[in-house]
Amino acid sequence: MFSATSRAVRIGARRVAPRAASITVAPMPKISLGQTTNIARSLSSTARLSYATTTNPNPPLGKKNASNETPSRIGLIGARGYTGQALIDLFNDHPLIDLRHVSSRELAGQELKGYTKRNIVYENLSAEDVAQLDKDGKVDCWVMALPNGVCLPFVQALGQSSSLIVDLSADYRFDDSWSYGLPELQKRGKIAQATRISNPGCYATGSQLALAPLLEHLGGPVNVFGASGYSGAGTKPSPKNDVNLLRDNLIPYSLTGHIHEREISHQLGGAPVAFMPHVASWFSGIHLTINIPLNKTMTSRDILQIYQDRYAGEKLVKIVGEPPLVKSIQNKHHVEIGGFAVDKTGKRVVVCATIDNLNKGAATQCLQNMNLALGYDEYQGIPIE
Ligand SMILES: NC(=O)C1=CN([C@@H]2O[C@H](COP(=O)(O)OP(=O)(O)OC[C@H]3O[C@@H](n4cnc5c(N)ncnc54)[C@H](OP(=O)(O)O)[C@@H]3O)[C@@H](O)[C@H]2O)C=CC1
Ligand SMILES: CC(=O)N[C@@H](CCC(=O)OP(=O)(O)O)C(=O)O
Incomplete structure (x- = not known):
């Protein structure tokens, strides 16, 4: 059940992913200002790829680093x-x-x-x-x-x-x-x-990528709900990779003080983060739902734009409109970030991210x-x- 061979077969079976697609620039659709909810959803068909703006402070090195x-x-x-x-x-x-x-x-x-x-x-x-x-x-x-x-x-x-x-x-x-x-x-x-x-770490990668663009707008402690496929628990048998226990089940664990809680906060300059991990019945893929209090009123559209700008040119980060699904990230090599649901006050946003823990997560x-x-x-x- 937990043999690495089964993973190799799985991977071998899916080795059909197409190679680098060029990034298409999609125009922003017209949206009336003041409309703060479900805007991300209305953008979903056009926002699947990063906009080619120049605001990414840390763009890929490209040819500069490809001399060897x-x-x-x-x-x-x-x-x-x-x-x-x-x-x-x-x-x-x-x-x-x-x-x-x-x-x-x-x-x-x-x-x-x-x-x-x-x-x-x-x-x-x-x-x-x-x-x-x-x-x-x-x-x-x-x-x-x-x-x-x-x-x-x-x-x-x-x-x-x-x-x-x-x-x-x-x-x-x-x-x-x-x-x-x-x-x-x-x-x-x-x-x-x-x-x-x-x-x-896998959870830490997804969480940091989903939080970093909003760091300067944080208005309070962040809460991260995480659910991981059981391959996250490695091959050594434990309750967290026991497929019988996991069937029709979701297992919360390390609800305070998980090492990735410290890692996320440490890497984001000490931002207060509460991380609540769970392990689920699927093999690979992590879902993160992140509740972020804001220090000023923002719209869903403002936030989507911040993420698109921040990750412009990044081939392994995709900003999407809808909350992304684990099913779509399994065996993929990038992270998807979406949702951007802002509440009535305009001072709380929920961002979702998915990542394959074995790929971009490791x-x-x-x-x-x-x-x-x-x-x-x-x-x-x-x-x-
Ligand atoms: N699984 C995941 O999603 C992620 C894992 N990581 C990290 O990556 C690392 C590897 O994880 P993963 O591949 O899941 O782990 P596994 O449990 O699947 O594999 C562990 C590997 O280490 C070897 N090993 C175990 N104990 C010892 C030991 N005492 N001395 C020498 N070799 C040992 C095992 O082989 P053998 O027993 O045959 O020697 C096996 O090859 C971990 O630190 C994990 O935290 C990070 C991100 C995501
Ligand atoms: C489901 C599950 O157990 N997941 C692992 C995360 C794997 C990982 O990234 O752990 P490291 O930080 O040790 O590399 C965990 O929660 O410890």
Whole structure:
């Protein structure tokens, strides 16, 4: 039930996503001022893609960062897990990623399936093995897809190595000596220079992208209701990935003090955030409903425009009119943000966001960060719709 193989098959079956579509600029429809509700809905057919304005303060680096044409050799630690398998899938389609080592204690000795560029056998690599391979110049980039709290010996063994390390766990997200890799919100140039990158959490990525454009207009504490597919809980059996318990069910957990609550608030400059996660019966995909008090009266249209401007040119953030649905984001690589329902006072808005926790919530974002730090185009190997 929880084998990574089933995920690989799922991914393989859906590897049909079309490549980069060009961004179409849609005109704003005429809407009378003062109309504050359901405006987003009226825009839904035209607002599906970001407007090509120039107000994004942190646009993609584009060709400036795409000078490296040399393949990079990758070691993936934690390759059996859900995020590890999603990464292998992406690496297989990336022209400049050369996967060399995959580590799993459980699968050691077995052939890696789903990677067609070379034959690779799973190894059980210790921290010392990793350090030796690195010293011998066999790997350019290490990706750690391990549970929280497990990565330290590997990172310590690599010491001051100039190889790139990207860690998917929460272990270095509050460590200032690592770069926090959320390219749409952090300085991309800084990520491109980094050799130690902590990949953000899945809920935290969706929440930050959905909140960042309104930061200067926050009028009080933000409440984030989150519901995740059970792949978010990893492959180790637990009540949170028990499909029998999850059938016709929704399980609340860590209702105060979830690590992503701290991560969201920390990354958004200390903004007060209450995060209430739930796990649901579907496999992958997260829904977030976010209640945001405002410090001034705003209309739905004002807010939609702020989001469109903020994310202009971003290929992995789509601003939509309707509240987005989990069903539409599963196996996709971007985030969708919509809803923008403003109440009668004009001082409260509800924003919704969806994200595939294994893709933009983990593997896709990891590849975005690797591309930046290895000198490739940020979106190389990422299916864009
Ligand atoms: N799942 C998700 O949606 C997201 C996960 N993340 C983070 O990514 C990381 C990986 O998550 P995920 O792929 O779901 O996890 P899984 O539980 O699916 O996989 C964990 C991997 O780590 C290996 N592993 C487990 N314990 C150890 C250990 N003590 N020493 C060495 N290897 C170990 C496992 O393989 P084996 O036992 O065979 O060695 C397996 O390959 C986690 O830190 C998670 O928090 C981040 C965003 C989203
Ligand atoms: C459903 C479920 O259990 N989800 C995980 C989130 C996965 C993730 O992003 O966790 P990290 O911050 O550890 O990387 C959780 O709530 O811990």
